[in-house]
Amino acid sequence: MRRIVIFSVLLSLITLSGNSQINELPDSIAVPLDRITSDSAKVAYLLGLFPVYIRENTDLTAHILAKAKDIVNRSDNHQFERDIDIKMGITYVYQNQLDTARTIFEMVLEDAKAAEDSAQMATIISEIGITYYYQSNDSKALDYFVQAYFILKDLGDTARLGGISNNIGIMFDSFEEFDKAKPYFFEAIKYKLHMGDSSRLGSSYHNLAIAYEELGEFDSALYYLNIATGLRLKFNDLRGLTKSYGSIGLVHLHRQQYDSAHYYYEKAVNLDKQIKDTIALSSDLTSFAEVLFFQSKYQEAKKMVLSSLSMTRDVETKKASYKILGDIAEKLGDFKVSAESRKQYYEISDSISAAENKAELSELRVSFETELKDLRISELESERQLQELKAQQAERQQLYLLIGLTLLSIIIAVIVLLYRAKVKSNKSLEMVNQQLASLNQTKNRLFSIISHDLKSPLSSFHLITKSLTENWDNLEKDQLKDFLITLRESSANVRDMMDNLLKWALAQTDQLQYDPESLNPVEIIDGVKSQLLSVAQLKETEIHIQQEESLKIEADRAFLEIIVRNLISNALKYSDVQKRIDVLISGEDNCGVIEVKDQGVGMDQEQVDKLLSGNLVAHDIQNSSEKGTGLGLMLCKELVQRMNGSIEVSSKRNEGTIFRISFPKAA
Numbered sequence: 001m002r003r004i005v006i007f008s009v010l011l012s013l014i015t016l017s018g019n020s021q022i023n024e025l026p027d028s029i030a031v032p033l034d035r036i037t038s039d040s041a042k043v044a045y046l047l048g049l050f051p052v053y054i055r056e057n058t059d060l061t062a063h064i065l066a067k068a069k070d071i072v073n074r075s076d077n078h079q080f081e082r083d084i085d086i087k088m089g090i091t092y093v094y095q096n097q098l099d100t101a102r103t104i105f106e107m108v109l110e111d112a113k114a115a116e117d118s119a120q121m122a123t124i125i126s127e128i129g130i131t132y133y134y135q136s137n138d139s140k141a142l143d144y145f146v147q148a149y150f151i152l153k154d155l156g157d158t159a160r161l162g163g164i165s166n167n168i169g170i171m172f173d174s175f176e177e178f179d180k181a182k183p184y185f186f187e188a189i190k191y192k193l194h195m196g197d198s199s200r201l202g203s204s205y206h207n208l209a210i211a212y213e214e215l216g217e218f219d220s221a222l223y224y225l226n227i228a229t230g231l232r233l234k235f236n237d238l239r240g241l242t243k244s245y246g247s248i249g250l251v252h253l254h255r256q257q258y259d260s261a262h263y264y265y266e267k268a269v270n271l272d273k274q275i276k277d278t279i280a281l282s283s284d285l286t287s288f289a290e291v292l293f294f295q296s297k298y299q300e301a302k303k304m305v306l307s308s309l310s311m312t313r314d315v316e317t318k319k320a321s322y323k324i325l326g327d328i329a330e331k332l333g334d335f336k337v338s339a340e341s342r343k344q345y346y347e348i349s350d351s352i353s354a355a356e357n358k359a360e361l362s363e364l365r366v367s368f369e370t371e372l373k374d375l376r377i378s379e380l381e382s383e384r385q386l387q388e389l390k391a392q393q394a395e396r397q398q399l400y401l402l403i404g405l406t407l408l409s410i411i412i413a414v415i416v417l418l419y420r421a422k423v424k425s426n427k428s429l430e431m432v433n434q435q436l437a438s439l440n441q442t443k444n445r446l447f448s449i450i451s452h453d454l455k456s457p458l459s460s461f462h463l464i465t466k467s468l469t470e471n472w473d474n475l476e477k478d479q480l481k482d483f484l485i486t487l488r489e490s491s492a493n494v495r496d497m498m499d500n501l502l503k504w505a506l507a508q509t510d511q512l513q514y515d516p517e518s519l520n521p522v523e524i525i526d527g528v529k530s531q532l533l534s535v536a537q538l539k540e541t542e543i544h545i546q547q548e549e550s551l552k553i554e555a556d557r558a559f560l561e562i563i564v565r566n567l568i569s570n571a572l573k574y575s576d577v578q579k580r581i582d583v584l585i586s587g588e589d590n591c592g593v594i595e596v597k598d599q600g601v602g603m604d605q606e607q608v609d610k611l612l613s614g615n616l617v618a619h620d621i622q623n624s625s626e627k628g629t630g631l632g633l634m635l636c637k638e639l640v641q642r643m644n645g646s647i648e649v650s651s652k653r654n655e656g657t658i659f660r661i662s663f664p665k666a667a
Contacts, residue, residue, distance in 0.1 A: 025067065026060075039075035043068045047080060050087050055236050058094045065091065082108050082120055089127060096278055098131040105131070122151040130477055134279060135313070178211040202231035202240050203478060209247060218251050225251070239280070242271040246284050253291055261291045282312035286321045293328055302328045319348040397425060461487065514642050518552045518666035519560065521585050521594055528565045529583075532572065540578045543568065547585040552666040553592035559639040560663075564594070566632035567659050571598035574657070591662045599656040608649050612637075636661075 025033070029049065036042045046068040053061045065088050072080055085108040092101035105128045112120040129144030186208065209224035225248050232240040249264035265288040272281035285308035292301035305328065309321050326341035401422075408415055464487055472480075522545065529536075529543050536543050564583075571581045579599040586593050603611065611633065640647045640661055651657035 025063065029064065039071050040080075043071050043080045043084075046071075047083065047087065054087075054091060054094060055238055058091050061091050061094075062088065082111055082115075082117070086120070086124060086127065089124075093127070093131060093134070094275075096134070096276055098135055102128055102131045118151050118155055122155070125151070126477065178214045182208060182211050198231070199235045199237075200478065202228045202235070202237060202244070205231065206240070206244055206247065213247070213251055213254070216254075218255055221251050222248065238271060238275045239277060242268045242275070242277065242280055242284070245271065246280075246287060249291070250287065253287070253294075256294070258291055258295050262288075262295065265291055278311050279314065282308045282314065283317045283320075286317055286324060289321075289328070290324050293324060293331075298328050298331050302332070315348055319345060322348065397422070397429075461491065514559070515556050516554050516643065517557065519555050519557060520550075520552055521555075521560065521564075521592060522547050524557065524560050525564055525583055525585070525594070528561060528568055531565065532568055535569075535572055536581075539572060539575065541572060541575060541581060543581045543583065545583045545585075549587050551585070551587045551592050553663040554666045555643050555645075555663050556639075559643055563636045563639055563661065564596075566636050567596040567661075570632065571596055571600065571657075574598065574600035576600070587665065588662070590665050592665050593660060593662050595661075596659045597656065602653040602655050602657055603651040604653050608651050612647075612649060 024030070029046075033042060033045060036045055046064050049064055050061060053064065065084055068080065069084050069088075072084065085104060089101045089104035089108070092098070092104065105124050109121065109124045109128070112124055125144050125147045129140075132140040132144065205224045205228035209221045209228060212218075212221040212224065225244055229241065229244040229248070231237075232244055245264045245268035249261045249268060252258070252261035252264065265284060268284045269281065269288055272278075272284055285304050289301040289305040289308070292298075292304065302325070305321050305325050308317065309325075312318060312321070322341045322345040326338045326345060329335070329338035329341060403418060407418065468484075468487075525545055529545065532543070568581065568583070575581065575598050581599075582595075582597040584593075584595040584597070586595075637647055640663075643663060645661055645663040647662075648660040649657065650660070
């Protein structure tokens with residue numbers, strides 16, 4: 001019954017939308033549709049047309065979706081129902097019928113919740129946020145975006161949490177730190193190229209151009225705007241294209257090239273009207289009016305800015321409109337209108353400066369804070385237990401001494417026995433003291449790494465979350481997703497560092513259990529290669545595995561995986577893009593040998609010696625820009641020794657490094 005109600009509402013919305021209705025599907029769609037016999041295949045075919053027509057013809061798109069909905073209800077096959085409803089809502093977003101779109105999304109959201117379909121819930125909630133964003137209701141938009149983010153985070157949907165570099169760049173734009181913004185836009189472009197996401201490259205090139213424009217580097221701005229325009233033309237991104245035209249017009253306006261600015265703003269305005277984007281149209285009309293003002297076409301400029309004011313609800317557009325209207329009225333000698341316009345301009349300016357963003361991201365917490373607290377509690381508990389042990393030993397020594405004094409007058413034999421007991425007790429105390437010293441050394445190393453090596457990523461993580469909270473109003477959907485994925489990846493990196501840290505600490509306290517078995521090292525290496533494939537693809541690096549002969553070694557599976565993952569991760573980290581990493585497996589006498597060879601920054605012999613002794617970390621490698629604790633290699637060395645193996649390092653600066661680990665062959 002719920003689905004029938006939604007369908008009825010959808011049909012009524014289509015009827016009342018005011019758009020020209022398409023009674024029949026065109027032959028290019030209808031003929032292939034008639035040839036399909038299965039209802040589910042028919043619906044899948046129609047839904048596949050959605051991305052083709054949504055940017056070109058929203059009326060036809062709505063009709064295609066209505067046809068798909070009719071087939072679903074006729075065949076009583078509701079597999080595609082919510083997907084159709086969501087796409088119908090998106091169609092209304094493209095038609096700027098935002099209240100209608102939101103009505104559809106809110107109804108479908110209830111069904112998704114009932115079905116416990118978290119992936120669709122995230123999609124719907126995000127789309128509701130977009131409708132509020134386009135209506136300049138930033139507080140509600142932010143609320144829905146945050147809800148969608150946490151759902152996607154729980155799902156581990158990294159693909160939809162993408163675009164973080166682009167968002168960081170826009171954040172720096174909002175701080176007017178445009179030099180800092182540019183590297184992040186370049187990073188976003190590189191990321192999208194690696195992901196093959198060409199359809200969204202236009203937005204990143206456009207944002208990069210805006211940073212150059214704000215810095216007054218107009219040649220660079222025009223260069224990247226032309227790239228963005230070409231991409232948006234290729235993918236028929238009309239909404240993005242009108243933004244590019246407007247931005248090119250703005251660059252020409254800054255250069256006082258008014259004829260060129262006039263040409264591009266005219267293209268932007270005409271395209272806004274074509275796609276019925278009243279929000280972009282009102283903004284472009286105001287900018288166009290400014291161009292006409294500098295061309296001394298005051299009446300045309302006045303007509304255009306009044307048209308903008310009649311349709312806009314955006315305070316920034318209103319502010320700019322009243323400012324240029326005041327200048328136009330002054331030139332026309334209408335000082336009353338000029339004074340009133342300037343009054344409106346200053347009132348809006350004051351209201352904007354007084355506004356506060358009250359949206360809070362109270363649920364966003366750093367998961368590894370709990371881990372640090374737990375670690376500290378564990379350390380304090382260990383210290384308490386050691387103090388209790390020392391106190392017990394002191395009491396026992398006093399007891400032995402008392403017994404010795406008491407029995408001294410009885411027989412010398414008892415004294416001898418007590419003396420031996422005392423010696424034994426002292427040996428036990430010495431062993432405990434050595435264990436205490438070892439534990440204290442481990443503790444000091446842990447706190448050193450926590451206080452120094454984790455400080456920078458934690459500070460960076462805090463800065464990004466603080467920036468998100470304070471500057472949310474300036475973020476777009478893709479930018480928000482891009483920004484948030486960095487938080488996820490940053491926390492994952494710190495989590496991995498903590499994992500290495502805890503395993504090293506366990507190794508130091510003999511709490512890692514060694515469970516040897518007969519292993520084929522190629523299986524372990526292939527598994528690690530798969531885990532690191534995305535990192536290798538990002539750096540355009542090939543991981544090549546070569547086995548000279550079939551062999552098996554005696555090793556602990558978990559230990560070997562940790563060792564190989566650390567060595568290949570380091571090779572990727574300290575290698576430039578488009579380099580190669582070779583992993584060679586061979587047999588020598590009674591040993592199996594694994595070599596990890598990279599073409600990275602390399603080291604001189606002094607650095608190699610320090611590395612093997614545990615006295616060198618990535619911060620000390622002069623020709624490396626990477627940061628690290630050196631903990632991964634320390635852990636590798638510890639685990640190799642536990643498996644009766646050996647590790648060797650050979651390296652040349654700027655040529656690369658070879659790590660060679662040997663293990664006993666399996667019997």
